[in-house]
Amino acid sequence: xxxxxxxxxxxxxxxxxxxxxxxxxxxxxxxxxxxxxxxxxxxxxxxxxxxxxxxxxxxxxxxxxxxxxxxxxxxxxxxxxxxxxxxxxxxxxxxxxxxxxxxxxx
Amino acid sequence: xxxxxxxxxxxxxxxxxxxxxxxxxxxxxxxxxxxxxxxxxxxxxxxxxxxxxxxxxxxxxxxxxxxxxxxxxxxxxxxxxxxxxxxxxxxxxxxxxxxxxxxxxxxxxxxxxxxxxxxxxxxxxxxxxxxxxxxxxxxxxxxxxxxxxxxxxxxxxxxxxxxxxxxxxxxxxxxxxxxxxxxxxxxxxxxxxxxxxxxxxxxxxxxxxxxxxxxxxxxxxxxxxxxxxxxxxxxxxxxxxxxxxxxxxxxxxxxxx
Numbered sequence: 368x369x370x371x372x373x374x375x376x377x378x379x380x381x382x383x384x385x386x387x388x389x390x391x392x393x394x395x396x397x398x399x400x401x402x403x404x405x406x407x408x409x410x411x412x413x414x415x416x417x418x419x420x421x422x423x424x425x426x427x428x429x430x431x432x433x434x435x436x437x438x439x440x441x442x443x444x445x446x447x448x449x450x451x452x453x454x455x456x457x458x459x460x461x462x463x464x465x466x467x468x469x470x471x472x473x
Numbered sequence: 474x475x476x477x478x479x480x481x482x483x484x485x486x487x488x489x490x491x492x493x494x495x496x497x498x499x500x501x502x503x504x505x506x507x508x509x510x511x512x513x514x515x516x517x518x519x520x521x522x523x524x525x526x527x528x529x530x531x532x533x534x535x536x537x538x539x540x541x542x543x544x545x546x547x548x549x550x551x552x553x554x555x556x557x558x559x560x561x562x563x564x565x566x567x568x569x570x571x572x573x574x575x576x577x578x579x580x581x582x583x584x585x586x587x588x589x590x591x592x593x594x595x596x597x598x599x600x601x602x603x604x605x606x607x608x609x610x611x612x613x614x615x616x617x618x619x620x621x622x623x624x625x626x627x628x629x630x631x632x633x634x635x636x637x638x639x640x641x642x643x644x645x646x647x648x649x650x651x652x653x654x655x656x657x658x659x660x661x662x663x664x665x666x667x668x669x670x671x672x673x674x675x676x677x678x679x680x681x682x683x684x685x686x687x688x689x690x691x692x693x694x695x696x697x698x699x700x701x702x703x704x705x706x707x708x709x710x711x712x713x714x715x716x717x718x719x720x721x722x723x724x725x726x727x728x729x730x
Binding site for chain 1: 495499708
């Protein structure tokens, strides 16, 4: 059972309503907070630069990482911990080409 | 003129080795030095530090760095520093270095720095021991930066930190987390010396340009911000004109080699 389910089951309002709807509904602030911390504190992720945005139909993860592997790992870990939360990813891999211009400073 | 290449927050591990290298191999043609603004690794392990050494070592230009908060995660800072220094990467923490480059003597003083926030909205040295310890860490770091900057005898002076000295370059980050991204005390230290440029990282969603209250240009060179292997800054045109150095030694000698 995921942490999200644990939380939903412990909320009286959810317990009174249909649990299936609550479990499939939009994630709440606590889930957002937990995911934000998971991204930093999970050794497999260790990302502080990913923004978690709650939308009507689920969470969107924004930001940039250093490799495609890290992007996949973020989605894998979040899905593993919160299997019922719909997550959309818009995480990019940062370009690492040489600059084409310099900045002249006085 | 002195040419400075800079980047921060490269978070190198095995999966990143080789990504920067093609661009880094061009450095001897376009820069006199590479400055790294901390968060070289993901967790601060020796294995990751070896990846950094492989990627950023032996470049043909001097490489000078500060550490970032990620580089502290495993509490292996001395070991990480040792691996980096063995690869010829000079790690600064509360000290400075003067590099003789083609355009003149470049002084770089560096600290990791710390959070605390900015004028009028910052943490105070007051209350619980944890809070006082937090703010004192910030104060001590900024003081060390100021002493290191004022102690350098050079033609052009650059401050290198991981945390930001100004809020300007945090634009794009949530306001609520500014106190975790930098502190005004770092700016005050930078303004206490004839600093020409201040470079920092840490704020991945921040923006590139800002200035200290004293008018020193600040650049956030975090990799996610600059979106290229490094940025290049040209400074010190006055050095080419044969002007006499305007930065004099203030009497405080810092250990550099």
